[in-house]
Amino acid sequence: MDDIFCKIIRKEIPKEFIYESENLVAFEDINPSADVHILIVPKQHIESIRDVKSEHGQLLTEVYQAVNKLVTDNNLENGLYRVVVNGGKAQHVPHLHFHLLGGQWKKMV
Ligand code: AMP
Numbered sequence: 001m002d003d004i005f006c007k008i009i010r011k012e013i014p015k016e017f018i019y020e021s022e023n024l025v026a027f028e029d030i031n032p033s034a035d036v037h038i039l040i041v042p043k044q045h046i047e048s049i050r051d052v053k054s055e056h057g058q059l060l061t062e063v064y065q066a067v068n069k070l071v072t073d074n075n076l077e078n079g080l081y082r083v084v085v086n087g088g089k090a091q092h093v094p095h096l097h098f099h100l101l102g103g104q105w106k107k108m109v
Contacts, residue, residue: 001045005095009043018073023059024066035103036074036081040066046096048088067100076102084109 007013009025018038019026029037040063046052052060071081080103087096099109 001095003045003093003095005039005041005093005097006045009041019066019070021062021066023062026066026070029099029109033099033107033109034101034105036076036100037102037109038070038074038100040070040098040100042096046087047094048091048096049085050088051096063098067098070100071102074100074102 004013008015008027015025015027017025017027019040023043024040025043026038026040029039042059042063044059046056067083071077082099082101082105084099084101085096086093086099086109088094101109
């Protein structure tokens with residue numbers, strides 16, 4: 001696939017990963033909408049929520065486990081965070097991704 005997140009995952013575009021596992025990467029959003037703005041991206045190309053199937057259950061569990069780790073690592077346990085799920089043709093990047101937004105919000109994602 002040719003979307004920018006697939007290129008980052010294939011390391012065709014250099015990016016420092018905050019977190020990487022067999023199935024996921026996480027990196028800072030290039031245009032942050034909050035004090036902490038991290039993208040958690042499945043390596044598998046799933047375009048949007050509309051394409052999620054029951055076989056993705058374990059992957060989605062891993063996403064939220066990674067979110068939990070990043071919440072702890074960024075001292076966000078006090079609850080000042082949100083997770084926004086995007087992906088699909090109507091958004092900017094047609095590759096399912098999870099925005100972890102913490103602290104003060106500056107704008108909508
Ligand atoms: P959306 O699909 O609406 O969730 O928007 C895609 C998000 O990816 C935006 O918040 C962008 O700032 C972010 N983004 C796009 N390209 C990059 C990149 N090369 N590195 C990090 N974040 C990016």
